Amino acid sequence: MSIFQRFGNKPSGASDVTVLMRFLTQGGAAVEVTKVERPDRPYQWRCLGCDREEDTSYSDTARSEANKHATSCRAMPKSARA
Ligand SMILES: [Zn+2]
Known part of the structure; x- marks a missing residue:
């Protein structure tokens, strides 16, 4: 069950994948931290506003980089029609 199903608060522009956390x-766009099934660099953060993304080996790194990006990124959520 994704966090969106549990809390029903899916933000505009957010994906349907299960995420570890969001910033x-x-x-007003979301930056998602996800874990993917692969042995090398399994953690990823992705900004759903400007599409910047990075893969990392550690969840702490993904969290801090995602939070740092969210603090400085001014991208707005994409339109549902885009
Ligand atoms: Zn961004």
């Missing part, structure tokens, strides 16, 4: 950019 809010200065423009």
Whole structure:
């Protein structure tokens, strides 16, 4: 069950994948931290506003980088029609 199904608070522009955590950019877009099934660099963060993303080996690194990006990114959520 994804966090969105549990809490029913899916933000505009967020994906349907299960995420470990989300941060809010200065423009209102979401930055998601996810874990993917692969042996090398399994943690990823992705900004759903500006599409910047990075893969990392550690969840702590993904969390801190995602939070740092959200603090400075001014991207707004993409339109559902885009
Ligand atoms: Zn961004």
